[in-house]
Amino acid sequence: MSGFSNKETLIWLNKIRVSNIATNKLLEYFENISDIWKISNEEILNIGCIRKSVRQKIISNRQESILENALEEIEKNSINVMTVLDEDYPDRLRYIYDNPTVLYYKGYFSEIDKLSLGIVGSRKATSYGKWASEKISSELAELGITVVSGMARGIDTEAHKGALKGKGRTIAILGSGLDIVYPKNNRKLYDKICECGAVVSEFPIGTEPFPANFPQRNRIISGLSLGILVIEATEKSGSLITVEHAIEQGKEVFALPGNINSIFSRGTNCLIKDGAKIVMDIEDILEEINEFNHIITKQEEEVDYSQLSSMEIKIVECIKKEPIHCDNIVYMTGLDISTVNSTLTILELKGIVKELPGRVYVLS
Template sequence: FTSYGKRTALNISRYLARSGFTVISGLARGIDTFAHSGALEAGGRTVAVLGSGLDIIYPRDNEGLAEEIIKNGALVSEFPLGTLPLPGNFPRRNRIISGLSTGVVVVEAAERSGALITADCALEQGKEVFVVPGNIDSPYSKGCNKLIKEGAVLVEEPAHILQELGYDFSNDLGKGKTFTDLTVEEKELMKIITNQPLHIDDILASSSLSPQKLNTLLTIMELKGAVKQLVGKYFIKV
């Protein structure tokens, strides 16, 4: 991987996590590691799909990262406990990564990269493939640029991914709308919910409401156009 790939993977995963999406990757060294790390740094969820049994973390230097993922997501494997990380396991693992995903983002990929296998699986499963363009002189971008030539969606900034998937809420943020028909309780919630995605559990912890009451109020506020619910029970102020 390159410094460009690292920076881009972190930026995209942070953005998607803050937007309420779960970041799914394979816990491998490089781009996978940065994808998981970016989601965790943003306070979001991430899932790692392993090419080994759940009791064998590979690579070993990602054991600490795996522990953090367990706290804020999950480790997933189709292989029985005790299964070693054999080379043939990883292409099989990649089809699960794409299968669990709404879309697949390829940040860096050489001509013979596992990321290209994941992209192929995504296309077979009817999933969208997003690709970050790279330096034409970099071997780490050969696979990416090939996918773009073949029709993958070119990504210049993280918002392009959400727009392509139909989750474009960027134009609604920060407009500072004033709602005069909100109740006292709803106005109190508007002080908690901001322009940054906030999970319903965090809203509950910051309020004095019961879970049932909070769900009712959020539904009413969404109908009034005061808040918007994102994927994963995250809410933003409109």
Template sequence: MYKMKKKSLLFLNYLGLSSHMIRKINNEIPHFDEMEFSDQKHSLKSFLSGTWHQKLNDIEEKKIISYAYELKESGIDVLFYGHKGYPEPLMEIKEAPMVLYMKGEYLTTDELALAIVGSRKCTAYGKMVCEYFTKELSTIGITTISGLAVGIDSIVHKTSLEQAQRTIGVLGNGIDIIYPKKNYKLYEGVEHSGAIMSEFPLGTKPIHYNFPLRNRIISGLAKAVLVIEAQEKSGTLITAGYAASQGRDVFAIPGNINQYSSQGTNRLIQDGAKLVMDIDDILNEIQDFLKLKRKEKKNEETFKLSQEERVILDLLRMNPMSADELVEKTGLDIMTINPYLTILEIEGYIELSIGNRFISKL
């Protein structure tokens, strides 16, 4: 494919054309890149449907120049398909975004990334598993990628930042819009400790149609995709579908067969996704990850704990449990268990979650 000039790409993206349509224009309008701006507009009127004509009439070249200046003043970088700085993993996929807006910085080390996606309405189990895997990835230096939405996405980014690990958020709206609004602090953290990306021009609202398009970028940037929790019909499964079509490995966490939020992940496993129970299940499948060395875990000073506390912590790492369930599993009585739980909670190893169940924070 011929590499379009940055100026032409920015104009077409600003106009609101999809990457698919920009690619089509590049292939089907001869010498489009070499035309004067007025001739480009004229040729687009012949190529596009009438609904675009008013937009074309309203656009002047100075608007594109002003837009480019606005991007620069706002600290927003623009990455163009085929040009220097464009993420190498995206060059491998069929429907790569022709233009990417970015805040933060994309490093070559970010090419070794794992996308983690899941339900917006995650369970305590999903939260625990997401935190566990994200922390494990941080010990190896693997960048995480997700969509900066509520639920699993937010947990991925938040945990990565807590572990001083790079993370990338991909948006389904303009990069100048924070959605949901309550994630503004998380947005700032990701910008400063990784990158935020969007293929949509400034001012684009977070409409439903944008998110499936966004999902192909999440999977395309990654070596593989890990699905934590998903309903049977969800955007998470769209991401998994894109990953498979892009030649990326798809991993899934098994869940309770009666839990609505696990029906999608269980179905993925049934359809061929790789079942994951431990971080090594992922590392052993991705050769590039095996080259990385584990760092010492900063917050796992479990050698200071008593044998009983270690047993309780190990059980909670596997599943959230109530005090009564821990009594049943450990054989200790409730009067013995409760002080241990208090100590572990004070020290920051565990926390009390939904349904009076304790979950591990490690």
């Protein structure tokens, strides 16, 4: 057998789907894990710290071509690889249960990422949830806090977009190989994250986004973060698996309250009921995590009313409180619908308000 390095050997074990737990046992067993290429099949069968099925998998896949093909795929896709043996491997991941022995990534990790918050939530997010995810992420990013999420539809996507809008860093943890963008319509977002953060996966190149992969990747989202914020979740949401990992890892858990009649807020409201920290604004997060205590939040910029008409001011005052449907603006202001619609259009052109799906409006 050829003289492959320890790092290359870990890539091979990952490629043939030897679990992280079994691989870590092999790291303890061998002084140099690359020795696994040199010993006999009989010696492999006598390794007592791993199951017989794993030993047989190693023997049947101990082929140089498998590793060589994996290394070619990595180079072809311009992917970086980090292993648990590397000094720059994230410290927070070293000590979590089932820590990933191999991380594939595009982009780069930074010292800044030590100040990070995970944001997760429903794929079928409401306008309120999407707005809150983008707003909170943007405000955190402006303060130098890295936003970690999973690049799924809904809340995750808006969290990444918000961080980018705030000119900050964001890290996406995928449930597929790095060569597969999922969902496909997040291709531009994927590329942008690579420029302003990192896209990361523990799954080898070519791994499809199987449902079972997503609960597994959630422990990495919480592992890299100082805390987890859940924005909208049903009672059986996958986001709650991330919360379980966060609790096991001793991380802070936050939840955004929502409408008690919405199924998408049942999970978050229950988290608050069970002791999660309620989040009304980012100060609720900053004051709870010691590493964030030194960060001074920026004062919200007040809307300049000097250039607004009385009708525009009335409408802005309604929208300042929360995302609001245009029908509710009509009710609260007493203005007729045509006046409200035309005034909202003018405010949009002035860059003061923004329309969300469903005729819901927020301040820009």
